[in-house]
Amino acid sequence: MLQIEIDHLNKHYGGFHALRDVNIAIKQGSFVALVGPSGCGKSTLLRTLAGLEKTSSGDVRIAGQSVIGKPPRERDVAMVFQSYALYPHMDVEHNMNYSMRLKRRPKDEIIERTRAAAETLGLGNLLGRLPKALSGGQRQRVAMGRAIVRNPKVFLFDEPLSNLDAALRVHMRSEIRKLHERLKATSVYVTHDQVEAMTMADHVVVMRAGVVEQQASPLDLYDRPANKFVAGFIGSPAMNFLPATAASNGVVVLDSDGAQRIELKRGFNSGLKLWVGMRPEHLSWKPGSNDIAIDATVTSIESTGSMTFVLVELAGQPVVVAHSGRPETNKGDNLRLYIAAENVHIFDRDTELTL
Amino acid sequence: MKRYILLVIGLVMTAIYLFPLYWMYLTALKGSTEIFQYPPTFWPADPRWNFLEIWKSRDMGRYIWNSLLIAIGVTILVTVLGTGCAYVLSRVRNVWMEIALFAILMMQVLPSSLMVTPIFVMFNQIGLLASPRIAVILAQTAKVLPLYIVLCRATFVQVPRELEEAALVDGSSRIGAFFRIMLPLARNGILVTSVLIFLQSFGEYVYARSLIAKNELQTATVGLQTFMGPNANDWNGIMTYAAIYVTPILIVFMLLQRRIVSGLTAGALK
Numbered sequence: 001m002l003q004i005e006i007d008h009l010n011k012h013y014g015g016f017h018a019l020r021d022v023n024i025a026i027k028q029g030s031f032v033a034l035v036g037p038s039g040c041g042k043s044t045l046l047r048t049l050a051g052l053e054k055t056s057s058g059d060v061r062i063a064g065q066s067v068i069g070k071p072p073r074e075r076d077v078a079m080v081f082q083s084y085a086l087y088p089h090m091d092v093e094h095n096m097n098y099s100m101r102l103k104r105r106p107k108d109e110i111i112e113r114t115r116a117a118a119e120t121l122g123l124g125n126l127l128g129r130l131p132k133a134l135s136g137g138q139r140q141r142v143a144m145g146r147a148i149v150r151n152p153k154v155f156l157f158d159e160p161l162s163n164l165d166a167a168l169r170v171h172m173r174s175e176i177r178k179l180h181e182r183l184k185a186t187s188v189y190v191t192h193d194q195v196e197a198m199t200m201a202d203h204v205v206v207m208r209a210g211v212v213e214q215q216a217s218p219l220d221l222y223d224r225p226a227n228k229f230v231a232g233f234i235g236s237p238a239m240n241f242l243p244a245t246a247a248s249n250g251v252v253v254l255d256s257d258g259a260q261r262i263e264l265k266r267g268f269n270s271g272l273k274l275w276v277g278m279r280p281e282h283l284s285w286k287p288g289s290n291d292i293a294i295d296a297t298v299t300s301i302e303s304t305g306s307m308t309f310v311l312v313e314l315a316g317q318p319v320v321v322a323h324s325g326r327p328e329t330n331k332g333d334n335l336r337l338y339i340a341a342e343n344v345h346i347f348d349r350d351t352e353l354t355l
Numbered sequence: 356m357k358r359y360i361l362l363v364i365g366l367v368m369t370a371i372y373l374f375p376l377y378w379m380y381l382t383a384l385k386g387s388t389e390i391f392q393y394p395p396t397f398w399p400a401d402p403r404w405n406f407l408e409i410w411k412s413r414d415m416g417r418y419i420w421n422s423l424l425i426a427i428g429v430t431i432l433v434t435v436l437g438t439g440c441a442y443v444l445s446r447v448r449n450v451w452m453e454i455a456l457f458a459i460l461m462m463q464v465l466p467s468s469l470m471v472t473p474i475f476v477m478f479n480q481i482g483l484l485a486s487p488r489i490a491v492i493l494a495q496t497a498k499v500l501p502l503y504i505v506l507c508r509a510t511f512v513q514v515p516r517e518l519e520e521a522a523l524v525d526g527s528s529r530i531g532a533f534f535r536i537m538l539p540l541a542r543n544g545i546l547v548t549s550v551l552i553f554l555q556s557f558g559e560y561v562y563a564r565s566l567i568a569k570n571e572l573q574t575a576t577v578g579l580q581t582f583m584g585p586n587a588n589d590w591n592g593i594m595t596y597a598a599i600y601v602t603p604i605l606i607v608f609m610l611l612q613r614r615i616v617s618g619l620t621a622g623a624l625k
Binding site for chain 2: 050051052071072073077078079081082083085086087088089098099102103146150156
């Protein structure tokens with residue numbers, strides 16, 4: 001069953017076209033991440049769902065009902081803000097049950113549900129504290145608590161972890177995911193961090209400049225990016241791109257160095273300008289059965305302990321190779337790298353679409 | 356060493372600044388011959404406590420009551436009219452709001468003495484001069500409202516917009532969010548600005564002098580002025596009157612000074 005349907009949604013700020021014909025369907029109980037670089041419209045889209053932004057055209061339906069023109073309070077959505085937006089003059093308990101007090105729920109129910117939410121989030125002994133007396137992580141939990149006490153149709157998260165330190169962020173990531181699995185409520189999660197999106201979501205929507213570039217499951221995005229932008233955005237370190245030109249019978253010649261040829265056994269129009277994309281972790285030292293061999297020169301080596309990033313020059317272009325463990329190679333060495341043919345991504349250089 | 360020099364300079368400047376105040380209290384306590392003595396004395400040789408006498412003979416209770424009435428009326432009117440206006444000006448950002456804000460600031464520039472003639476003519480025509488204290492309240496409200504709006508707006512600007520949005524998503528209406536989230540958070544700024552408005556209106560002179568004809572409806576500032584004449588010599592009485600009038604204001608200011616300073620600079624939140 002579909003919980004949220006976004007239909008040909010457009011949003012203009014004066015002359016600026018912030019959302020361009022956005023179409024997204026979100027299943028009930030799924031966890032969807034909206035991801036993209038800053039200014040791509042992901043927060044605007046989330047705020048549109050919440051009712052904090054007006055739409056210019058198109059339709060948004062929550063649980064089958066159009067919510068266009070409805071104020072936030074008639075949408076039954078809860079939102080966790082990046083800055084947490086806790087009411088500074090209310091203690092944790094009153095922050096959490098403000099929504100229920102507005103709805104004039106019976107007193108026992110308010111107390112009961114506030115307590116239950118506080119227990120879930122480990123805030124039981126902080127109920128009497130004011131937000132200013134809480135740490136960043138605790139504030140984040142209160143903001144979550146404020147959302148879950150309401151038991152809403154949809155949870156909206158606007159970069160909720162970006163103000164936390166790295167360790168806490170990783171911890172809260174799995175906490176939020178666990179919470180989602182228990183509550184089974186539909187969640188829409190905005191982030192600029194593709195790792196967060198990949199690890200938390202069932203469905204990832206990649207946006208750029210107000211346009212949905214691709215939406216798919218995390219692994220689909222990784223394996224089958226629709227275009228060069230998605231390919232470069234998903235995965236860390238980012239995919240290497242090399243300019244190339246198609247030759248006859250499925251051979252691609254890397255530019256700036258006519259000698260490097262990649263035999264793909266896929267047909268392209270001869271002379272077509274291309275981008276060849278190779279993920280750092282797919283380039284390897286050891287040859288496999290159907291691998292393509294490429295020659296390169298090591299320019300520098302960065303080791304993180306478990307992983308080593310070897311920067312090489314390949315056909316005159318800088319390329320990163322990710323290697324688990326410690327390769328026996330030195331600066332200036334000539335290498336022969338191997339990559340499986342199915343791991344080579346080819347994009348049209350004009351349209352940037354995957355071929 | 357540098358700190359002490361700065362401290363001394365600060366003390367000297369404060370002394371110069373506060374000297375008239377000191378002189379006022381001093382003169383209020385001196386006898387009439389001691390006032391004109393040369394060289395002057397800096398501590399009364401024979402202090403006289405004639406505060407009660409002046410209070411009674413000058414009918415100060417009535418004057419101060421009128422001043423209070425006008426100051427309270429102005430403060431209430433200004434807070435009720437200005438708070439919502441300040442909030443809107445802090446939230447809506449476009450060219451028209453910039454123009455409105457500029458117009459408001461321009462109104463602040465016009466002095467009372469310039470405005471009083473047209474106001475007098477207008478109030479006379481609509482019959483407002485029959486209730487002169489209300490006329491003064493209205494004129495003074497128009498005078499101080501811009502100041503209130505500009506200062507209050509600064510307070511509202513500091514309350515993060517997301518708090519209001521959180522309230523809206525939580526199920527509040529816009530009005531509800533204003534009263535239950537924005538107002539409590541801007542409370543300090545509103546309070547401090549209101550006190551400033553109150554004190555300013557308590558010392559209002561030009562409008563009261565021009566719009567109020569009957570002596571029994573006059574304010575304390577105008578009452579003080581009745582002492583002064585071409586042959587004024589009751590300096591002791593004048594200063595006693597001034598001391599009685601100013602002391603409550605000074606006490607209020609001292610009690611609230613920390614809040615006033617922080618309210619005007621850093622703002623009320625955090």
